Amino acid sequence: MAAEAEIESGPAAKKGKGKLIIIAAAVVVVLLAGAGLYLFLSAGKSADAAADAALAAHPSFIFNLPTMTVNLNNETDGEAFMKLTVALEVANEEMMTKIQPSMAKVVDAFQVYLRELRKSDLEGSAGIYRLKEELLRRVNVAIYPEKVESILFKEILVQ
Incomplete structure (x- = not known):
């Protein structure tokens, strides 16, 4: 009976762990994409700010x-x-x-x-x-x- 209990809980537990791993991987991918987007957008703003500062510092x-x-x-x-x-x-x-x-x-x-x-x-x-x-x-x-x-x-x- 103990063997039957392990067999029944084994595949169900593996399915639960598989879903958990997929959900965790999806969360990591979404977080990385969000961080990349944030860095991309903030880099553009800092470059624009640096160009504006250079123009303001060097009037012609x-x-x-x-x-x-x-x-x-x-x-x-x-x-x-x-x-x-x-x-x-x-x-x-x-x-x-x-x-x-x-x-x-x-x-x-x-x-x-x-x-x-x-x-x-x-x-x-x-x-x-x-x-x-x-x-x-x-x-x-x-x-x-x-x-x-x-x-x-x-x-x-x-x-």
Whole structure:
């Protein structure tokens, strides 16, 4: 009889233990997923907060250049021109006063470079990115030893 009691309670007990293990595993999976989601969402917020703090700690000053209109290099399909309004981002107000006397050199460097461009050079975001990088390089050469942080396009019109 004792053997019969063990046989009857054995499979039922194993089924109960199996269900308990499955429930425990499901709870662990849900807890891990929740913890992962929390870490993922909190990491995004801390990165945004760090970027906001960096922007607040490093204010920039904008130096506006006059609007430039240039004829682009002749192409087979006729004449093309470009109208460009650019602003320079500088580190502080003192930098703005230091580069003011060199603005004639900057505009000249821009005009010479822009006149050699073709309309096809300015197509797509890659063309505009190359233009931005080249203008930044030219402005930093013209105002050396001072340095401009970045070039900001206010208006670009190519026809």
